[in-house]
Structures are given as C-alpha cells and as structure tokens.
Amino acid sequence: MPLTLFRRSKIWHYRGTVAGRRLRGSTGTADRAIAERLKAEVEAKAWERKFDGPGAGLTMAQVFSAYLDAEKSERFLLRLADYWKNTLVETIRPETVRQAARKIYPQATEPTWNRQVIKPTQAAINYAAELGWCPRISVKRFTENPEEKTPATVEWVRAFADQADQDGLPHLGALCLFMFGTAARVGEACRLEWRDINLSASTATIQLFKPTIWTRTAHIQPEVVAALKNLPSNRKPDDLVFGYAGRGSVRGPWNNVAARANIPRLTPYCCRHGFATSMLRRGYDVKTVAERGGWNDATTVLRTYAHAIEDKTVTDALFDT
Template identity: 60%
Template structure:
C-alpha cells in the first residue's frame, strides 16, 4: 500500500506499509507537494532496499554512525564524514576516495593523505561490509618513500634531559624520559593527567588514541624520579607535562636539542628507541608490542627492528662476543 501523508501540528507525516515493512515518519515540511515528494522518495528507497538488499540504500553517514557506535577510533573521521555525508556507499569507488584525499589535503604529504583520508574512509566502508551491508572496498594508497628513522638511545635521552633541566624545563625532561621508558606516542604522553599516574605503584594509564585502547605502562626509577621533580599541585585533571597537545612540543624540543649539541631527533624517536632497545636486549617482538602499545608484533618488526651494522656478530655462533661496537 502506497505511503499516505497526514498533517499534524502544521507538519505533514507519512505512514503505510511497503514491501511488508511498516514505515512512518515526518516529512519536516508544511508544504503538501514537498511532503508528497518526500513520501515518494521514502517509498522508492524502501522498495530498492527490498529488491537489491540493504547496501543499495546505505549512505556513508549511516555506515559511519555504525562504525562510531562500535567503539572504533574516531581520529580523522570528521572531515571524511563531512565530505561524503549521504552519498550512497555502492557509488563510492577507490578512485573517488583518492580524489577525496587530494581535495581535503591538497598541500599535504602522501603519508598524510593515506593516514587522514584513505584509511578512515576505507575502514568505515569495510566495517559496513563486515556487517554484510555492502561489499568491501580496496583503495590504492599514495606512494610513500620509507624514511630511515634513527631511534633515540639512552645516551641521547640523558643528554636531552640534562639540557632540559639546565634550561629550567623539568616537565620537558620528564616527557622525554617517559616516552623512551614507556613507548608512549607524543600525543598520548601530552594527554596524560595526574589521575592516570600512580608513582608508588610505578604505573601510568596510557590512552592509546591511535588504536582506541588503554594500557597500563610500567614506570622505571629514572622516569618516576623525573615525574616527581615536576612542579605541580598534582590535581587529578592537570596535564602532567603541561602541554596542551603534542604539536605544542615541537619548537621548544628543537631548541633544547640545539643547545645540547646532539642529533636532531623528533619526539617519536623516543618511542622508536623504546622498541629498538627492547629488541636489541633480546626481548621478542610480541612482548615489545604488548609493552609499548603496538597493535601487533609484525608492526614492531617492520618499522622498529634495525640490523646491527657489525659483521662480527656471527662470532656468537662460537660462544664469543662481537669485537665491534654496534652503531
């Protein structure tokens, strides 16, 4: 039976049964002709969904709502959602997603295009595919030239921290030690509040925004001492390191490096140093991943394992130590 419209409180509403489904709702208009068009569109979509499956009328907005409700990371979603809105998911192609990335971030690197546009759009659609609402989608990533990153060593961290203390920046020294000791990302560390820290228990709760999980990190003695030396009232909601975001660390970090006369490494190199140091100390990749908050051991081995540039390491096969110093 076709949908009928009825006026209530000066607004037209539709109701009726289409393809065995009872439908009712508001047209959000007081104009009868517009209301009739709205009701006809609702009826047409209902028939299309009945004949072609739920994916035929699935919009990106609907898929995104389900993705959010499932508790997945909302990082970078807003701009992608605003771009697609009520676009039907079956009409979205991999090429269209690449074009979206270029339009949203025209002056950014390929790595940013992949991370902030392609990944979230693909994740939303493929989550809908897991619910059997549509077909999965594959999107070709923009080519990114892999950079050789230098992990921070304990010697570098100590030199940086000493200079930060000398500059009257105990919170920056503690930040460096904390990232190196826990493997925390810069943004995760800056979001740490005193409510997340238990100095006597030697633990800190880190909210991992990238994978939308929380983990309890162990705090080593040098890290505890650095945290204890930060001037603070220890208010539960107060940021431990006093930075509003990871981005606000950049310039002051570079200034300390310049005055210390050490290699220019980014804050992320401390997290890099955590993984590389643990691996070189003989811990397996799965343990390193769990301790530092990586999604899996494969990621650790792919991006954080570095071969020692020392040909004499093979002496270990005969029970003797390397005769060279690793780089």
C-alpha cells in the same frame, strides 16, 4: 520499522528501516507537513530500489550513518562524509577513492591518504556490504615510503634532560625521560595527571586514543621516578604532570634545549622509536617490546623498528660455545 520524523534544532530529520535498508537523513525543512511528504517520498523510492539490486540508490551518507550507528570508529569520517555527501555507492570505484584522497588532503603524503581516506572509506562500504546493501570494495593502498626516524639513545635522552634542568625546564627533561622509558607518545604524556602516577609502585596509567580509547599501565624506571619526584609541583590529582598542553607547546622549547645541548635535533617521537629500538637491540623479543611499549600488534614493532644490526661480525655468535 517505518521512517519516523524527529527534530534537530528546527529542522525535521527522518530515520528508520524501509525494504530492509536502514535510512537516515534530513528533510531540510522546519515545516512538519512538508517533512511528512518528503518522508513519504523517501519511503516510496526505497521500495522502488528494493527491486533494482544491491546498492541501487544507496548513498555514501547512508553508509556512513549506518557505520556510526554500529558504534564503529568515527575517526576521519566527518571529513569523508562532507566530501562524499549523497554520492551513490554504486558509482564508487577503487580509483575514485584514491582520487578522493588526493583531493581531500592535497598536501598530504601516502601514509595519510591510506590512513585517513582509503582505510575508513573501504571499511564503511564493506560494513554496508555485510548488511547486504551493496558489494564489497577493495582499494589498493598507496605505496608508502616512510621517512626513517633516528631513534633516541639513552645517552641522547640524558644529555637532553641535563640541559633542560640547566635551562630551568625540569618538566621538559622529565617528559623526555618518561617518553623514552615508557614509549609514550608526546600527546599521551602531556595528558598525564598526577592521579595517573603511582611513584611508590613505579607505574603510570597512560590513556591512549588511537585507534580506539584504551589504557595501559607502564612501568617507570628509578631514573624516571627520581626525575618526577624532583619536579616542582603541588601534585594535585588533576594537575598535569609535565605542565604542557600538547605537542604544540612542547615543540619550541624542545628544539631550543636540543640546540643548546649541542645534540642532534630529534623529535619527541624519537623517544618512542628509541624505546623500541633499544629494547630490541638488547635482545628482548618483539612481543614483550610491543606489550611494554603499548603497541597493539607485535608485527608493527617488527616491521617498523626491527632494523638489522649493521655489524657484520654478529654472525660470529653462531660458533660461540
């Protein structure tokens, strides 16, 4: 359909399809007459570029707009759109994307550059390629050397929970037990409301928000159920189970409890790490661990958590009868 004008606040914007290309943008003016002229210029240029080959005149702003219109994930895109603005897609090269990662997040590490710049930028451009607007792009990821995390053990978790109870922080102790028992991330656990907990059925409905919104029902073990039942709470359906707003409010008390318990200072994420590591070492297959712990892809569990058992004598089991 041809371009049409619409107002957002006082400024006129345009959207529509011209010469097979979906266009959307701002005229930058509140004057309808000027906006009409600008709209006509955009249409004329779009028809001119139709004959210049795929990608001619296509901007990153248009690419991101089309990507969002297709209801793709908007995660990280606002920062990218602000950086690229109206940069022509035909000028984008794999190395310019890698350079953009360093410029947008100068203090970040390789995993962040890959996740928040390279992957979404490449996905948006390649979506435009599927529409026939431009060629596909392939960007080499940065080599990642993730810091090895120490997994929490059941002994560590119990020691932490006991100390938290002694310190008058039963909610923090229960949070630790819950994350170890369900592989919930600290943000997911902090968002739990009592409506999400079914103590009689020993289940918890956990809301996940990355990379897309979905839910999973996790089993909670008797030890965790007991800790939840002992929490001082009115247990209104919309009350937070653990009483913490998020990871920021957990960090300080968490580190203090670990110090007083005289146990290694592990992060809350180490409970999720401990879930996977403990289940694997107890002989459960990777697919089961992934499903019970809320990982979409079993290969992620295999790649991240399936560390080799250090005891060399485990091969004796080959000749056990």
